[in-house]
Amino acid sequence: MRLVERFIDLDPLVMSRSRVDRSTDKEAKRKQKEMIRRARWANDPVYRERELERGRKWRREHPESHAKSQRKWRAKNIEYYRAAQQVRSREYRKKKPELLRRLCTNYRKRLRVLVINHYGGICVCCGEVEMGFLTIHHINNDGAEHRREVGRAAVYQWLKNNGFPEGYEVRCYNCNCGMEYNGGVCPHENSRTTN
Ligand SMILES: [Zn+2]
Numbered sequence: 001m002r003l004v005e006r007f008i009d010l011d012p013l014v015m016s017r018s019r020v021d022r023s024t025d026k027e028a029k030r031k032q033k034e035m036i037r038r039a040r041w042a043n044d045p046v047y048r049e050r051e052l053e054r055g056r057k058w059r060r061e062h063p064e065s066h067a068k069s070q071r072k073w074r075a076k077n078i079e080y081y082r083a084a085q086q087v088r089s090r091e092y093r094k095k096k097p098e099l100l101r102r103l104c105t106n107y108r109k110r111l112r113v114l115v116i117n118h119y120g121g122i123c124v125c126c127g128e129v130e131m132g133f134l135t136i137h138h139i140n141n142d143g144a145e146h147r148r149e150v151g152r153a154a155v156y157q158w159l160k161n162n163g164f165p166e167g168y169e170v171r172c173y174n175c176n177c178g179m180e181y182n183g184g185v186c187p188h189e190n191s192r193t194t195n
């Protein structure tokens, strides 16, 4: 009861509450209720907190419905959503450049490990498993061209986005560079055949 009283003090809209009750027009009634709800939301912090908590509780208890309704809302307001997202990320970048830099580094590291592990996580030539030595090798030796195409740092992301296509293998940097300087065959192979 007290809530309502305070609300009445704060907003003249509530003075028309009696009219809401007399109204026979359902749509008008609904609209007026919505306006009252909004006014209350704007003016009554206790109400707002209670409603927010109610929303949080619902989202906790219905994560799937929540995700579904979010998707629906996004699809309906896609332009607004994209613009808002841009503004949000711009502000975030401005506010926390250091954190963002670390997040990006972290993401790139994890992405690299993910992709390398997906392609076996071990050098196909010498059996090196130390992550720091491993890289993705293009079997057709068109690595340079591909890197130019998608961008040097984007190869891992490209592989992930494209569902880890065939034609790539894991090699250590030694075997990778060795191949390049030895006409496409790792020097390991030479010593293996001569021994
Ligand atoms: Zn190797």
Ligand SMILES: [Zn+2]
Pocket (backbone or CB within 6 Å): 125, 126, 174, 175, 178, 186, 187, 188, 189
């Ligand atoms: Zn090798």
